Amino acid sequence: MKVRTRFAPSPTGFLHIGGARTALFSWAYARRHGGVFILRVEDTDVARSTPAAVQAILDGMQWLGLAHDEGPFYQMQRMERYKEVIAGMLAAGSAYYCYTSKDELDQLRAAQEARKEKPRYDGRWRPESGKILPAPPAGVAPVVRFCNPVDGVVSWDDQVKGRIEFANVELDDFIIARGDGTPTYNFCVVVDDVDMGITHVIRGDDHVNNTPRQINLLHALQAPVPHYAHLSMILGDDGQKLSKRHGAVSVMQYHEDGYLPEAVLNYLARLGWSHGDDEVFDMNQFVAWFDLNHITASAAQFNTEKLNWLNAHYIRQADLSRLAADVASRLAVRDVATVAGPDLERVIALYRERAGNLNELADAVHPFYAMVTPSAELREQHLTPSACAALAALQDHFAGCPWQAAELGQAVKQTAAEQGLKMPQVAIPLRVALLGLPQSPAIDAVLEVMGRERVAERLSRILAV
RNA sequence: GACCCUAUCGUCUAGAGGCCUAGGACAAUACCCUUUCACGGUAUGAACCGGGGUUCGAAUCCCCGUGGGGUCGCCA
Numbered sequence: 220m221k222v223r224t225r226f227a228p229s230p231t232g233f234l235h236i237g238g239a240r241t242a243l244f245s246w247a248y249a250r251r252h253g254g255v256f257i258l259r260v261e262d263t264d265v266a267r268s269t270p271a272a273v274q275a276i277l278d279g280m281q282w283l284g285l286a287h288d289e290g291p292f293y294q295m296q297r298m299e300r301y302k303e304v305i306a307g308m309l310a311a312g313s314a315y316y317c318y319t320s321k322d323e324l325d326q327l328r329a330a331q332e333a334r335k336e337k338p339r340y341d342g343r344w345r346p347e348s349g350k351i352l353p354a355p356p357a358g359v360a361p362v363v364r365f366c367n368p369v370d371g372v373v374s375w376d377d378q379v380k381g382r383i384e385f386a387n388v389e390l391d392d393f394i395i396a397r398g399d400g401t402p403t404y405n406f407c408v409v410v411d412d413v414d415m416g417i418t419h420v421i422r423g424d425d426h427v428n429n430t431p432r433q434i435n436l437l438h439a440l441q442a443p444v445p446h447y448a449h450l451s452m453i454l455g456d457d458g459q460k461l462s463k464r465h466g467a468v469s470v471m472q473y474h475e476d477g478y479l480p481e482a483v484l485n486y487l488a489r490l491g492w493s494h495g496d497d498e499v500f501d502m503n504q505f506v507a508w509f510d511l512n513h514i515t516a517s518a519a520q521f522n523t524e525k526l527n528w529l530n531a532h533y534i535r536q537a538d539l540s541r542l543a544a545d546v547a548s549r550l551a552v553r554d555v556a557t558v559a560g561p562d563l564e565r566v567i568a569l570y571r572e573r574a575g576n577l578n579e580l581a582d583a584v585h586p587f588y589a590m591v592t593p594s595a596e597l598r599e600q601h602l603t604p605s606a607c608a609a610l611a612a613l614q615d616h617f618a619g620c621p622w623q624a625a626e627l628g629q630a631v632k633q634t635a636a637e638q639g640l641k642m643p644q645v646a647i648p649l650r651v652a653l654l655g656l657p658q659s660p661a662i663d664a665v666l667e668v669m670g671r672e673r674v675a676e677r678l679s680r681i682l683a684v
Numbered sequence: 685g686a687c688c689c690u691a692u693c694g695u696c697u698a699g700a701g702g703c704c705u706a707g708g709a710c711a712a713u714a715c716c717c718u719u720u721c722a723c724g725g726u727a728u729g730a731a732c733c734g735g736g737g738u739u740c741g742a743a744u745c746c747c748c749g750u751g752g753g754g755u756c757g758c759c760a
Contacts, residue, residue: 229759229760261760263759264759321758324757324758328756328757332685335686337685337756338686338757362758377689380689383689384688385688386687391756394757396758397758398758403757403758424689424753424754425755425760426754426760427689427754428687428688428689428755428756429755451689451753451754454752454753456695458752489696489697490696491696492697493698496707496709497709498697498708499709515696517689517690517691518690518752518753519695519697520695521695521696522696522711525695525709527710528710529710531723572723572724573722574722628719635719645719646719646720650720650721657720658720658721658722659721660721661719662719
């Protein structure tokens with residue numbers, strides 16, 4: 220049977236890191252088995268769903284490169300189908316109308332909690348043989364409830380957690396359609412999964428408790444039960460639960476923060492899944508390796524430092540043209556143009572191995588394209604009279620020097636020797652003069668890439684002060 | 685509170701009863717490389733939650749504690 224998986228976010232906010240991992244695993248599983256990956260938008264909560272959130276999710280998926288094969292499907296567009304199934308269940312007796320008001324429900328819940336019982340619907344409107352139902356109260360729009368089995372157990376072999384069992388007595392007759400006739404989540408999910416032929420439901424841990432209800436519903440509809448794989452949650456860097464107000468950020472924020480999607484993907488793949496000791500791999504490799512039985516059953520804490528390491532790794536691997544395009548746009552945001560300056564790809568080649576993210580790379584490269592003014596502190600510390608004398612001597616050496624790293628390095632060395640200084644005593648003031656910073660890549664490479672005119676201009680400007 | 689899940693270095697993890705003197709990676713520390721800062725290399729420290737079983741043998745299986753998490757909506 221062909222594998223069919225789905226990612227089913229509700230559009231009430233951005234795509235965050237936990238959702239992204241769920242999507243990644245669902246996507247990878249389908250790809251691994253030559254199956255189909257479906258995107259389904261669960262927008263039945265009209266009050267909280269927004270088009271902007273739908274777009275944010277689509278953007279996040281696209282940035283990560285998690286392409287769906289079918290969809291996106293929108294539940295709001297499937298109302299007729301849900302109503303049809305509900306009518307069928309009502310007719311078949313596997314669902315019934317319930318006229319209990321919200322107030323009555325609140326009272327019931329309060330009473331149960333007072334008795335330290337698990338709050339649940341008491342089945343007062345459930346038709347049973349020999350039971351006389353009260354007359355439906357006037358003016359109450361009934362909800363539709365599912366006739367959950369009253370005894371026995373529901374169980375399944377969770378692909379990550381192993382066998383899980385629930386006693387049916389723990390489950391109540393949950394609502395499948397609201398008073399206004401619109402269907403609710405557990406019901407829509409089941410109908411959609413059946414209609415879309417989903418074979419593997421890969422989703423967050425928080426759905427474990429919905430699963431027995433959904434399986435019972437599946438039985439009532441005489442539909443096959445898919446395989447389930449419940450992914451445990453991702454905790455924040457501090458071990459705390461990730462939430463909108465605590466640490467949960469949009470995957471697009473990672474883009475903003477200078478992360479490469481392949482780094483985020485590689486990190487996420489490794490968070491809660493493993494393939495022996497392998498740490499660094501691309502998505503082709505991941506898809507070839509991915510399986511459900513190497514997923515960790517317990518929650519994982521997000522570790523930004525490891526993500527940073529992977530990001531630095533991928534920055535070192537990336538095509539220079541891609542990095543240049545990205546960095547140029549980050550600099551453009553700061554009103555720094557790169558077209559007139561030194562070749563951006565060559566500058567990036569010099570700096571990429573010391574950047575943890577693309578914003579740092581942009582920072583590092585920035586001085587090549589904008590006026591440099593070393594801080595007073597740096598001037599005082601490094602641009603001493605003897606250093607300035609050396610820089611002046613350098614100007615002369617540079618004038619007749621072929622503009623090649625080897626010769627330029629030689630010129631710096633020679634100047635140092637002539638001035639009776641050690642190499643760093645010339646190289647560091649030179650860095651401060653050219654870049655406004657005491658550290659840089661190899662000074663000869665910096666000189667070469669910066670170019671004769673720019674170096675001359677910056678040196679004379681510094682020495683003129 | 686009830687139900688369900690879970691537990692290996694600070695963190696992510698390897699580990700399917702003997703291969704474990706518990707491995708790798710991030711982070712940390714030290715050293716090497718080096719004209720600076722990085723990169724890279726080498727090395728070091730660092731863990732099987734506790735208690736009972738089962739077994740010739742348990743990080744691995746079972747039970748009980750304890751810790752952590754999830755769920756108990758006419759939200760998804």
